[in-house]
Amino acid sequence: xxxxxxxxxxxxxxxxxxxxxxxxxxxxxxxxxxxxxxxxxxxxxxxxxxxxxxxxxxxxxxxxxxxxxxxxxxx
Numbered sequence: 001x002x003x004x005x006x007x008x009x010x011x012x013x014x015x016x017x018x019x020x021x022x023x024x025x026x027x028x029x030x031x032x033x034x035x036x037x038x039x040x041x042x043x044x045x046x047x048x049x050x051x052x053x054x055x056x057x058x059x060x061x062x063x064x065x066x067x068x069x070x071x072x073x074x075x
Contacts, residue, residue, distance in 0.1 A: 006019055
């Protein structure tokens with residue numbers, strides 16, 4: 001789908017190696033953003049489900065300190 005965009009970049013002087021590096025870096029950045037937002041959304045939804053079923057099931061809900069530390073370190 002992006003063949004024309006890559007062709008323009010190559011016409012402007014980018015080498016094939018730089019284009020591959022750019023694509024790889026783009027994928028890594030998207031992956032990191034997805035991991036951060038997915039972790040935050042997953043934690044919020046998990047807590048919401050816990051609150052919803054609080055009266056039916058007697059289970060505690062905690063956030064591990066190490067998990068929060070890792071979440072903060074990702075970006």
